[in-house]
Amino acid sequence: MKKILVLLSLVCVWPLTGHAQDVDGKAETEFQANNGPVAPVDPDEGNEVVPVYPPTNGPLSLSYAADLEFGSHKFNGKESSFLAENYTVTQVATNKAKQYPPFVQINDLRGSGAGWTLAVKQNSPLAKENGVEIANSQFKISALSAESPHGMTQQPSTLYSKNVSNNGETVPIISAKEGEGMGTWTIFLGDMGSQNPELSVPLASVKETGRYQTSLTWILQDVL
Structure with a gap:
């Protein structure tokens, strides 16, 4: 009798009857x-530039304020107006020089979006080292635009065009409302041409030839 051996291959699939276990973890960071x-920084490229004056400290700070240079002019005894020259910045890493209209650069790193105001004050009359002054001169300074070198979009929305004179008055130039002006912003005070800051000298107020200068104080504070 022949015997037949039948081999059966059994594949058993056993369902998993246990319960999946979930554990929640955390990922956190803190910004101060x-x-x-x-x-x-360079207004276009964002690279560090040589400062004119030491940057101020604090989460709401000024890092750059260009000097206003109005050049050399012939003494004519008449009322005259002069435009500020464009300004050259120098990149720290490459020594590359670039020209811009005069500008002020501010930083709002408070993280609150509370807003701010930038103002300016003339501290003394235009005068020579020997004390001779130009009476009643004034500057016209306009905040033409505010641009972010880092791509921020909520730019300050209140821009002023103001006359600045030696009367002790603090004059607002630009304001950021709540939710505006966070990060680093370059405030351009000109357009490389006819809208640069302007110095007006009254009729017959220049008594002597020579170099005249004054100082301006830029004031950055919480929004008023």
């Missing part, structure tokens, strides 16, 4: 206000 100085 920056209380140190912030180096000024």
Whole structure:
């Protein structure tokens, strides 16, 4: 008798009857206000540039304020107006020089979006080292635009065109409302041409030839 051996291959699938276990974890970080100085940067390229004056400290700070140079002019004894020259900045890493209209650069790193105001004050009359003054001269300064070198979009929306004179008055130039002006912003005070800051000298107020100068104080504060 022949015997037949039949081999059966059994595949058994056993369902998993246990319960999946979930564990929740955390990922967190903390941002704090920056209380140190912030180096000024090229308005277009965002690279660090050589400062004119040391940047101020604090989460709401000034890192750059261009001097206003009005050049050399012939003494004519008449009322005259002069435009500020364009300004040259120098990149720290490459020594590359670029020209811009005069500008002020501010930093709002408070993280609150509370807004701010930038103002300016003339501290003394235009005068020579020997004390001779130009009486009743004034500057016309306009905030033409505010641009972010880092791509921020909520730019300050209130821009002023103001006359600045030696009367002790603090004059607003630009304001950021709540939710505006966070990060680093370059405030351009001109357009490389006819809208640069303007110096007006009254009729017959120049008594002597020579170099005249004054100082301006830029004031950055919480929005009023």
